[in-house]
Amino acid sequence: MSDLLERLRERGWRLTAQRRVVAEVLNGQHVHYTADEVHALAAERLPEIARATVYNTLSELVALGEVLEVSTDGRAKRYDPNAHHSHQHLICSRCGMIRDVHPEGDPLSALPENERFGFTISEATVTYRGLCPHCATA
């Protein structure tokens, strides 16, 4: 935890109570919260924190590479604190639960040159969908 705050301070991040609370809410979670959920959890500790501040802070954490933005469908974006381990996502089509997974190989290499259309490709994400054990039996 304090690693995160220290890394941020080294990069010139001004450490305010609001930013600390947002970072603490995210840190070490294996669930991926929406911005509104982060706001609600942060407000438990710091009641007057503004929605805009949560959005700002999340965007900064994403820009700094400390947190990943995951947009699963047309709904709210979710924030994934596990930015330092490359991984992909497995999502339950029914309940929306997300698990981090680690497929083998590099999906980037599966795209031949003549399928790149002049793009400068920087990233490939793989999303697996299906039913989680709980939803499959329910």
Add this chain to the structure above:
Amino acid sequence: MSDLLERLRERGWRLTAQRRVVAEVLNGQHVHYTADEVHALAAERLPEIARATVYNTLSELVALGEVLEVSTDGRAKRYDPNAHHSHQHLICSRCGMIRDVHPEGDPLSALPENERFGFTISEATVTYRGLCPHCATA
């Protein structure tokens, strides 16, 4: 084109002027429009078509499996008329443009059994991101 409309009619779809125009806008495109873009294009031919009708019609086409919904990020969903050929997407991080691409191999097989957490996995989608030739030079 008329294939699509015929298929839909066989399934009991009531063919209205509005639905015809929406289907015609989508048909045969290799770009993937947002609902608003579809609305604008449809309105060129049928000026008074309502936004709600476009949304309704797109949802029906998706439910019938004739069109795929692609949600690229937090922005508007895009509609992909190429539902009958399996493919993946390459997205410009700046302007949001989408191209269909065809990577080699099957991403599903890259996920080992012990990384499936009891899920019944039905689908794997791969999304490549980068800058399109136009945005890379601008």
Add this chain to the structure above:
DNA sequence: ATCTTGACTTGGACAAAGTCCAATGTAAGC
């Protein structure tokens, strides 16, 4: 050809998610 009817369309209100901005507050360096 006209009627009938249930499905379709309309437009406006509403909602969710997110952005923007001017005024105010404050962390950190001096």
Add this chain to the structure above:
DNA sequence: GCTTACATTGGACTTTGTCCAAGTCAAGAT
């Protein structure tokens, strides 16, 4: 402990999408 540049606030605004009651119309029946 001052100062000031940077952060926060809250409310208005935007975008994307959904909902609904009232009006309209495609298509089968007569």
